[in-house]
Amino acid sequence: MFLQSIRRGFVPQASTPxxxxxxxxxxxxxxxGTVVSRAGQPLRLIFRREDQLVCTEEVVFPFFGRSATLPAGEDVPIDLLPTEPGVYAFTCGWGMLSGLLVVTGEDGRRFR
Ligand SMILES: [Cu+2]
Structure with missing residues (x-):
């Protein structure tokens, strides 16, 4: 199987899930309001804003240094790769609304 793959010109990649x-x-x-994932698991959070509040127009992930504008009615993907277990908040642009990203260890345990 492996050799056949090579013969076809397929280069096996180090597996990123x-x-x-x-x-x-x-x-x-x-x-x-809470998303649970594992360290090392790439995440694509797809935000869709269904309100017209100025408040929710922006979402911020302070720990990851990421933010995005959320136009109403559009899917906005945010890709993250949490590598450390922990609890990370995400908030609206003004820090009034918040959600949590809970990252367990790679073995699925909540904390080491
Ligand atoms: Cu807000």
């Missing part, structure tokens, strides 16, 4: 997609609906808050 596919991003796990989680949809988060934004409606004067985040639904779900």
């Amino acid at each position: 596919e991003p796990r997609e989680v949809r988060i609906r934004v409606r004067a808050g985040y639904e779900p």
Whole structure:
């Protein structure tokens, strides 16, 4: 199997898992408000804002140094690769609304 792959010109890559997609609906808050994942698992959080509040127009992941503008009615993906177990908040641009990203150890345990 491996040799056949090489003969076909397929170069095996060091396996990075596919991003796990989680949809988060934004409606004067985040639904779900808590996302649980594992360290080392690439995450694609897909935000969709269904309200018209100025408040929810931006989402911020302070620890990851990431933020995004959320136009109403559009899917906005944010790709993250959490490598350390912990609990990370994400908030609206003004820090009034928040959700949590809970990252377990790679063995699925909550904390080491
Ligand atoms: Cu806000």
